[in-house]
Amino acid sequence: QVQVVESGGGLVQPGGSLRLSCTASGNIFSINAMGWFRQTPGKQRDLVAFITSAGSTNYAASVKGRFTISRDNAKNTVYLQMNSLKPEDTAVYYCSVDAIRRYWGQGTQVTVSS
Numbered sequence: 001q002v003q004v005v006e007s008g009g010g011l012v013q014p015g016g017s018l019r020l021s022c023t024a025s026g027n028i029f030s031i032n033a034m035g036w037f038r039q040t041p042g043k044q045r046d047l048v049a050f051i052t053s054a055g056s057t058n059y060a061a062s063v064k065g066r067f068t069i070s071r072d073n074a075k076n077t078v079y080l081q082m083n084s085l086k087p088e089d090t091a092v093y094y095c096s097v098d099a100i101r102r103y104w105g106q107g108t109q110v111t112v113s114s
Contacts, residue, residue: 002026003104006095009108012085015113020080022095022105032098034071034078038091038110045094049080063089085112 008020024031035050049059049069057069068081078095090112095105 002028002097004103004105006093006105006108009093009110011111011113013114014086014112016085017081017083018085018110019071020082020093020095020108020110021076022097024076024097024099024103028076028097028098028099028103030099031073031076033096034098035096036069036078036080037094037096038089039094039107040091045054048093050096051078082110085110087112 003025004022006020007024008018010018026057033052036048038048039045039047047060047068048063051057051071059067066084069097071078075111089110091110092107093110094107097103
């Protein structure tokens with residue numbers, strides 16, 4: 001049994017910041033990449049950022065320079081620091097954990113609005 005739990009979503013004004021966290025626990029070994037995706041109603045789930053076990057990162061063009069992904073391998077935890085948030089960043093954010101297969105979190109709502 002593997003659990004992936006996200007936290008840190010909420011309501012923030014444009015230009016504000018939020019930090020998302022995601023921890024994987026249970027029977028999970030040799031985690032490879034960890035990442036964040038986001039989804040709005042009626043649209044597909046899109047990659048926001050991912051980070052490999054070696055620390056290499058990749059970002060969607062729309063968030064590059066504003067978002068930073070990091071991870072703590074000892075804690076099986078990945079973070080997403082989101083700065084200079086825009087209304088178009090509003091979405092449900094999902095954590096992904098790649099091990100023997102991809103595991104997903106339940107999602108956390110991020111709303112950017114004045």
